[in-house]
Amino acid sequence: MAEIHVDVAIIGAGTAGLAAERKARAEGARTLLIDPYFAGTTCASVGCMPSKLLIAAGNAAHNVRKAGEFGVETGEPRIDGPKVMARVRRLRDDFVSGVKKQIADLPDGVTVKATARFVSPTELSLDDGTQVLAKAIIIAAGSSPVIPAPFEDLGDVVITNETLFELEDLPQSIGVIGAGPLGLELAQTLARLGVQVEVFDRSAQLAGLDEGEPETSLRRALKAELGFHLEVEPEARRNDDGSVTVSWTENGEARQAHFEKLMVATGRAANLEGLDLEKSGLQLDDNGAPAFDKGTLQCGQSPVFIVGDANGARPILHEASTEGTIAGANAASYPDIKSFERFTRLQVMFTEPNMAKVGADPDEDTIVGRVDFADQGRARAMGVNQGVCEIYAKAKCGALTGATLVGPDAEHLAHLLCWEIENGSKASDLLNKPFYHPTLEEGLKTALKQICQEIGLPKPDSRDDAELPGDFGSD
Structure with a gap:
């Protein structure tokens, strides 16, 4: 039986796994990157990039x-x-080829195409019979779409974000199960491309948002383009002609609708089955997932680390890359590890209007500033005046802590606020910076001023606070 001895073995060659291998090797560790496919990252192949390509087409229409x-x-x-669909796949494949080239350029002996199972906390068994002995192991196995029981036996009438982009043509109609960010992004863009779309979810709110003005404004905007059925438990059956019928009860009335396809967007689950984690010596929860430290990514006190979608904490590309880097450094230096400070939370949903979550959610010590983009000057000029943005700050000093944004180009506004939170800025600090007129960024001034006024801070020494010609509506 062949044996491979390395310092750090990484299971999975997605964004987190590639970052982990790169960092561990840079720290002087002998590394082995194990993956059964080396098909490219989730982002490039079935996630961020193909979805944005389809969204771009929907926005053009x-x-x-x-x-x-x-x-x-x-x-x-x-x-x-x-x-x-051909354009989506063509450009998607170009992005994937870039990832594959990155993998191909790794040093000889760093990669092995295989599946891995734990034998012990420091030993893996590969499906080709090879045994891997490592000083530390990083689990970066990624995740896969979850298909709930009511829909798992419907065959190819059910699609997910991992199969949607392989369709040769757009369907005439589609039911979407799940009103989270992924479901809403794809539902809206398909509707804009002429597909009849209905969205179903057991929740009363969209995109995982709490009840409040931002969520209400998002729902109002999207209802103009999509049919919604919230607080329902849909069921489905496959018809003889290959279509699907969805049945549900809404407001006490039994209803049903027929669709060519059913897209299930109810979340993703970590790819932990098949790893034999029970042999890893790790403490596992009821779902078979190991407990881990979010600052070190270490599982307990073991030489095992878990990153990216596999741990499910922050399933976002830039977070996966960061986690891979943290785990790679700690695995290379194990048992001498350290905790790393994480970035401010930054999540974006690419519907129109955009939705974004930044930093911490509000608590009892939070001041909230709010702006409604319905009357914001630049937004009205561009015909995109929808959405409500909230900015959160500490009640005692006005230091920014977070934001919930629904509005035009909120993906960019969210970055600005995230950077300022990272810098420890106060609401008054931002008001003392230049705001070009007329821009969407000016809308933030309305929320920032509310925070300062509620705290009772002196009026900021702003150099552009004069009334501007044509500055109608919110600042």
Whole structure:
């Protein structure tokens, strides 16, 4: 039986695994990156990039329809479904090829195409019969879509974000199970591409948002384009013609609808089955997942670390990369490890209007500043005046702590606020910085001023606080 001795073995060659291998090797460790496919990262192959390619197509069609609002008459766009999907796959494959080249450029002997199972906390068995003995092991196995029981036996009528992009043409109609960020992004863009779309969810709110003005504004905006059925428990059956019928009860009335496809977007689960984690010596929860420290990514006191979608804490690409780097450094220096300070939370949903969550959620010691973009000058000029943004700050000093943003270009506003939270800025600090007129960023001034006024801070020594010509609505 062949044996491989290394310092750090990494299970999974996604974003987190690649970052972990790179960092561990940079720290002088002998590394082994184990993956059964080396097919590219989730982001490049089935996640961030293909979804944004499809969203771009949907937005292009939407802009054509909306052009009449500005006196530009164009009529209803003609959607060529096969061309839309071909472009998505062509550019998606280009992104994936970049990842594959990165893997191909790794030093000889660093990668092995295989599946791995734990034999002990420091030993893995590969499906080719090889035994891997390592001083430390990093689990970066990623995640896969969850198909709830009511939909798991429907065959190919059910699609997920991992199979949607392989369709040769757009369906005529689709039911979407799940009103989280992924489901909403894809539901809206499919509707903009001419697909009849209905969204179902057991929750009363969209995108995991708490009840409040931002969520209400998001729901109001999306209802103009999508059919929603919230607080329902849908069931489905496959029809003889290959379509699907969804049944549910809403407001006490039994209802049903027929769709060509059913997209299940109810979340993802870590790929931990098959790793034989019970042999790793780790303490496992009821779902078979190990407990871990979020600052070190170490599982208990063992030489095992878990990162990215595999731990499910922050399933976002930049967080996966950060976690891989942290775990790679700690695995290389094990047992001498350290805790790393994590970035301020930054999550974005790419619907229109965008939704973003930044930093911490509000608590009893939080001051909330709010701006409604319905009356914000630049937003009205561009015809995108939808959404409510909230900014959170400490009640005692006005230091920024977080934000919930629903509005035009909120993906960019969220970055600005995230950076300022990282810098420890106060609401008054931002008001003392220049705001170009007319911009969407000016809308933030309304919320920032509310925070300062509620705390009772002196009026900021702003150099551009004069009334500006044409500055109608919110600042």
